[in-house]
Amino acid sequence: MSTSLHETPRLVSPGEATALLDAYRPAADRFFASPRHTLLGHGTAALISRPRQVPDTLAALRRPDTPAPLVMGCLPFAAGAPAALAVPETVRWAPPLREDPLVALPVPDPGPDRHDWRVRAVPAPEEYGAAVAAAVARMRAGEFDKVVLARTLELTSGTEPDLPAMLRRLARRDRAGYTFALPSGPGRTLVGASPELLVARHGSRLTANPLAGSAPRSADLAEDVRRAVALLESEKDLHEHAVVVTAVREALAPYCARLEVPERPTLVRTAALWHLSTTVTGRLADPGVSALDLASALHPTPAVCGTPTEVARGVIAASEPFDRGPYTGVVGWQDADGDGEWVVTIRCAEAEGRSLRLFAGAGVVAGSSPEAETAETAAKFRTFLHAVGADL
Numbered sequence: 419m420s421t422s423l424h425e426t427p428r429l430v431s432p433g434e435a436t437a438l439l440d441a442y443r444p445a446a447d448r449f450f451a452s453p454r455h456t457l458l459g460h461g462t463a464a465l466i467s468r469p470r471q472v473p474d475t476l477a478a479l480r481r482p483d484t485p486a487p488l489v490m491g492c493l494p495f496a497a498g499a500p501a502a503l504a505v506p507e508t509v510r511w512a513p514p515l516r517e518d519p520l521v522a523l524p525v526p527d528p529g530p531d532r533h534d535w536r537v538r539a540v541p542a543p544e545e546y547g548a549a550v551a552a553a554v555a556r557m558r559a560g561e562f563d564k565v566v567l568a569r570t571l572e573l574t575s576g577t578e579p580d581l582p583a584m585l586r587r588l589a590r591r592d593r594a595g596y597t598f599a600l601p602s603g604p605g606r607t608l609v610g611a612s613p614e615l616l617v618a619r620h621g622s623r624l625t626a627n628p629l630a631g632s633a634p635r636s637a638d639l640a641e642d643v644r645r646a647v648a649l650l651e652s653e654k655d656l657h658e659h660a661v662v663v664t665a666v667r668e669a670l671a672p673y674c675a676r677l678e679v680p681e682r683p684t685l686v687r688t689a690a691l692w693h694l695s696t697t698v699t700g701r702l703a704d705p706g707v708s709a710l711d712l713a714s715a716l717h718p719t720p721a722v723c724g725t726p727t728e729v730a731r732g733v734i735a736a737s738e739p740f741d742r743g744p745y746t747g748v749v750g751w752q753d754a755d756g757d758g759e760w761v762v763t764i765r766c767a768e769a770e771g772r773s774l775r776l777f778a779g780a781g782v783v784a785g786s787s788p789e790a791e792t793a794e795t796a797a798k799f800r801t802f803l804h805a806v807g808a809d810l
């Protein structure tokens with residue numbers, strides 16, 4: 419196997435990752451930061467709307483004596499809708515942002531935007547609660563097991579939002595997760611900070627980290643810990659989580675010579691939420707299967723859709739009065755060897771002109787309450803509201 423650029427041993431110098439974060443410019447650039455790498459792609463050598471075209475496009479663009487090309491971008495939630503994948507003209511790599519001492523310095527953050535946001539909730543929180551209640555009634559009648567229902571906030575302002583500033587705030591606040599900013603369609607930019615790894619492949623090793631079952635954080639330390647402990651013991655959340663882990667195991671098993679799935683979830687936290695988390699690891703039976711092949715086999719997991727998948731898709735289409743677009747799709751990168759990282763597209767917004775559309779959803783099971791799911795989605799919005807300086 420050839421050595422790709424990101425595997426080359428390198429000297430780490432402070433500020434390398436922060437420099438990529440600061441260099442990001444919308445439209446021309448694609449930024450992706452993970453706990454392993456920071457990437458900044460510049461320019462577009464090729465656009466790809468169908469994931470199956472990725473291997474041939476990367477092979478055709480391979481040139482001797484230059485680093486092998488890679489693909490960055492996002493896939494939408496909806497099956498069959500076009501992807502927004504691209505091969506950048508150049509890619510700069512840096513070590514993880516969280517290891518960069520400069521990212522922790524408080525000074526360079528420019529503070530909140532002085533935007534006067536007009537905010538419209540679509541659907542209104544009461545309508546969202548009613549959709550949750552209707553889904554709960556159907557699940558109690560045994561029609562299906564789980565559905566993830568989402569809502570949006572449409573933010574508009576008199577001036578175009580400063581997307582690089584938002585990206586910097588997202589990256590600085592949640593340094594342990596995955597931060598991204600890239601074009602999601604003509605005139606549109608997807609920006610977000612997701613805690614959830616759909617799948618990463620490194621040679622024959624794979625890792626997936628499904629999250630499901632959540633609780634809002636509290637500013638009060640004792641209350642924060644109480645909520646974390648309650649989440650670990652909540653039967654409703656453990657069930658919601660188990661449904662996702664089972665689906666991930668079943669989707670990955672056919673590709674694996676070995677697959678390890680811990681019996682009980684642990685906790686992960688973002689600045690706004692606690693989540694139940696399971697880290698699944700495995701070894702591929704056929705190393706020809708790429709990270710994107712695995713992501714396509716997994717997507718959509720019941721962490722963002724439901725169980726059974728097709729029933730849940732139907733409930734989502736009938737209940738949500740908006741198009742999810744890239745939200746709850748997949749975002750990330752992959753190189754010509756098939757190594758890469760694909761993340762679940764959540765805690766994000768899509769920017770277009772002077773407006774931003776924020777998305778948040780919650781897993782609904784028979785034991786769910788409309789009030790708790792509305793509060794959970796409100797907490798999920800906080801990740802992005804902080805980035806636009808609108809979290810009051």
Ligand SMILES: C=C(O[C@@H]1C=C(C(=O)O)C=C[C@H]1O)C(=O)O
Pocket residue numbers: 566568614629630631632693721722762764765777778779780781782798
């Ligand atoms: C759907 C979202 O998050 C997903 C749903 C979760 C849940 O229901 O507990 C937790 C993490 C994500 O898998 C979102 O953030 O919008």
